Every structure is written in C-alpha cells, then in structure tokens.
Amino acid sequence: xxxxxxxxxxxxxxxxxxxxxxxxxxxxxxxxxxxxxxxxxxxxxxxxxxxxxxxxxxxxxxxxxxxxxxxxxxxxxxxxxxxxxxxxxxxxxxxxxxxxxxxxxxxxxxxxxxxxxxxxxxxxxxxxxxxxxxxxxxxxxxxxxxxxxxxxxxxxxxxxxxxxxxxxxxxxxxxxxxxxxxxxxxxxxxxxxxxxxxxxxxxxxxxxxxxxxxxxxxxxxxxxxxxxxxx
Numbered sequence: 001x002x003x004x005x006x007x008x009x010x011x012x013x014x015x016x017x018x019x020x021x022x023x024x025x026x027x028x029x030x031x032x033x034x035x036x037x038x039x040x041x042x043x044x045x046x047x048x049x050x051x052x053x054x055x056x057x058x059x060x061x062x063x064x065x066x067x068x069x070x071x072x073x074x075x076x077x078x079x080x081x082x083x084x085x086x087x088x089x090x091x092x093x094x095x096x097x098x099x100x101x102x103x104x105x106x107x108x109x110x111x112x113x114x115x116x117x118x119x120x121x122x123x124x125x126x127x128x129x130x131x132x133x134x135x136x137x138x139x140x141x142x143x144x145x146x147x148x149x150x151x152x153x154x155x156x157x158x159x160x161x162x163x164x165x166x167x168x169x170x171x172x173x174x175x176x177x178x179x180x181x182x183x184x185x186x187x188x189x190x191x192x193x194x195x196x197x198x199x200x201x202x203x204x205x206x207x208x209x210x211x212x213x214x215x216x217x218x219x220x221x222x223x224x225x226x227x228x229x230x231x
Contacts, residue, residue: 001027001028001120001121001122002122003026003027003028004026004027004028004029004030004119004120004121004122004123005022005025005026005028005029005030005061005121005122005123005124005125005162006029006030006031006032006112006115006116006119006121006123006124006125007019007022007029007030007031007032007124007125007126008031008032008033008108008109008112008124008125008126008127009031009032009033009047009050009051009066010033010034010043010044010047010127011033011043011044011045011046011047011050011193011194012043012046012127012193012194012195013173013189013193013195013208013220014127014129014165014173014195015126015127016050016054016177016188016189016192016193017127017164017165017173017176017177017180017189018125018126018127018164018165019031019050019051019054019125020054020059020177020180020181020185021125021164021176021180022061022123022125022162023054023059023060023061023062023063024059024060024061024180025060025061026060026061026123027060027061027062028061028062028064028121029061029062029063029064030063030064030065030066030067030115030119030121031047031051031063031065031066031067032066032067032068032069032111032112032115033047033066033067033068033069034068034069034071034108034111035068035069035070035071036071036072036104037071037072041199042194042199042201043194043195044068046192046193046194046201047066047068048066049192050188050192050193051063051066053188053192054185054188057181057184057185065119067115069111069115071107071111103138104138105126105128105136105138105139105143106138106143106147108126109124109126109144109147109151109161110151112124112126113151113155113157113159114155116157116159117155117157122157122158122159122160123159123160123162124159124160124161124162125161125162125163125164126144126161126162126163127163127164127165128140128144128163128165128166129163129165129166129167129168129173130166130167131165131166131167131168131169131172132168132169132170132173132219132223141163141166144161144163144166145161147161148160148161164176169223169226170219170220170222170223170224170226170227171223171224171226171227171230172223172227173223174186174189174223174224174227175227175230175231177189178227178231189208190206190207190208191208193208194208194209194210195208195209195210195216195217195220196209196210196211196214196216196217197214197215197216197217198211198213198214205217205221206224207220207221207223207224208220
C-alpha cells in the first residue's frame with residue numbers, strides 16, 4: 001500500500017510522537033514493538049493505552065494492527081549493557097554510554113521491514129535522532145540511509161524510512177506533539193508514555209514518569225523545560 005506505514009512503537013515519548021506524525025500523513029498505520037529483555041520492559045505495557053488514546057483522536061489515517069516481536073534473549077544475551085543488565089549507567093572506553101545495545105536499531109529495522117514486506121506497507125517510521133541523543137551510532141542519519149538501501153536491495157522493495165525527529169531536539173519533540181495533536185496529545189505523552197531507562201513508572205514528574213536521574217529522564221525533562229519556557 002503506497003499510503004500505508006509501519007511505525008516502530010516502543011511506548012515512549014519519541015515513538016508516540018512519530019506514531020501521531022504517521023497518522024497525520026498516511027491513510028493506514030500499523031505499529032510494531034519489541035521485547036528484548038530490556039530493563040524498562042514497563043514501556044511495553046504503555047503501548048496499548050497510548051494506542052487507545054491516539055485512536056480516540058481525529059487523524060487523517062486510521063490505526064491498524066499492532067505487532068509485538070519477542071526477541072527473547074537475542075540482545076540481552078550479549079550482555080554488558082545497562083539497558084538489559086542491572087548495572088550502573090556509565091561511559092565505556094569507546095566513549096559511548098553503556099546503554100548502547102550494539103545492533104539493536106539495525107535488528108529492529110530489519111524485523112520491521114520483514115513485517116512491512118508481508119503486510120504490503122511501503123513506509124517505515126522510526127524515532128531515531130542525532131540532535132538530542134546519547135551518541136548511539138545506529139541513530140545517525142547516515143546509518144538510516146544505509147539501512148534503507150540495504151533493506152531495499154535485500155528484499156527487492158522500495159521501502160521509505162522516515163525519521164521525523166532526526167534533526168530536532170527534545171524541546172522540538174514536545175513542540176511537534178503540540179502541533180500535531182494539541183494539549184490532548186501532550187497530556188497523553190505525559191500521562192501514558194515511558195522513557196526512563198531504569199523502568200521507574202511510579203514517580204510522576206510534570207513531564208511524565210521516570211527516575212529523573214538517568215540520561216533518558218534528563219533529556220526528556222530538559223526538553224520539557226526548554227519547550228515550556230518558549231511557549
């Protein structure tokens with residue numbers, strides 16, 4: 001379907017904003033999430049309430065099927081990352097935070113493209129960003145362009161990979177949510193999504209749930225403050 005998209009949807013702020021972006025642009029939108037042994041697996045429980053909340057809003061497109069892929073221990077089995085193991089978040093000798101899971105986004109995009117192939121969906125939307133991010137190499141624009149080429153060659157398709165957040169910071173992500181869905185969407189992001197790397201979904205802040213100390217919470221909180229100061 002030329003006017004249909006598949007959104008990589010984790011249940012977090014970025015992917016929720018990307019899902020709204022896709023619903024605003026495409027006639028039919030499906031979602032895919034991944035269980036990979038992540039410490040913050042609570043994000044998976046946020047996916048259904050967020051989808052319900054978005055479905056209750058008025059969009060150009062309709063929200064279709066959701067796909068949840070259980071990757072088992074394929075990523076957590078590699079170990080040594082703070083996203084899958086109960087270890088302190090720190091910077092590695094390579095200069096990257098140990099929340100970086102090698103190959104994660106590459107694997108996600110490959111599975112997403114396989115689903116899109118079977119479902120006849122041309123557009124694939126992901127919330128990666130190299131403006132306000134932790135330096136993950138698989139979030140860079142060059143990586144996504146290379147993946148689009150590889151997936152199209154490897155599956156003999158003409159997929160288009162979209163990255164609505166690539167060149168905006170977290171303040172811009174909040175602003176985009178406001179533009180797309182007004183206060184209602186912003187409130188949904190605050191009340192229903194999950195970003196915290198440590199999986200804290202009990203502490204509520206003005207910007208949403210989270211420990212307020214991990215890198216993901218710090219980025220989300222700082223972006224919220226910059227956005228609120230600008231409006």
